[in-house]
Amino acid sequence: xxxxxxxxxxxxxxxxxxxxxxxxxxxxxxxxxxxxxxxxxxxxxxxxxxxxxxxxxxxxxxxxxxxxxxxxxxxxxxxxxxxxxxxxxxxx
Numbered sequence: 001x002x003x004x005x006x007x008x009x010x011x012x013x014x015x016x017x018x019x020x021x022x023x024x025x026x027x028x029x030x031x032x033x034x035x036x037x038x039x040x041x042x043x044x045x046x047x048x049x050x051x052x053x054x055x056x057x058x059x060x061x062x063x064x065x066x067x068x069x070x071x072x073x074x075x076x077x078x079x080x081x082x083x084x085x086x087x088x089x090x091x092x
Contacts, residue, residue, distance in 0.1 A: 002019075003018050006025055009036070
């Protein structure tokens with residue numbers, strides 16, 4: 001059975017009451033005798049996986065778009081070639 005929170009309308013004391021889904025709690029406050037109202041608490045949410053943190057979506061660069069800009073790489077065969085010798089122009 002689930003556990004529900006009920007707050008007193010007069011003194012503000014919170015009571016935890018265990019009852020079924022279809023049941024209602026009509027008992028008065030144990031401290032002052034005033035009626036109780038049901039307190040709704042937010043459900044806990046747990047985000048698992050990548051993409052939920054600021055650091056997950058950022059690249060190694062500091063660009064404003066959030067994506068790292070890649071520099072074009074040279075093909076391996078061009079990178080291994082030595083630079084071409086400069087040709088001398090014929091004297092006129």
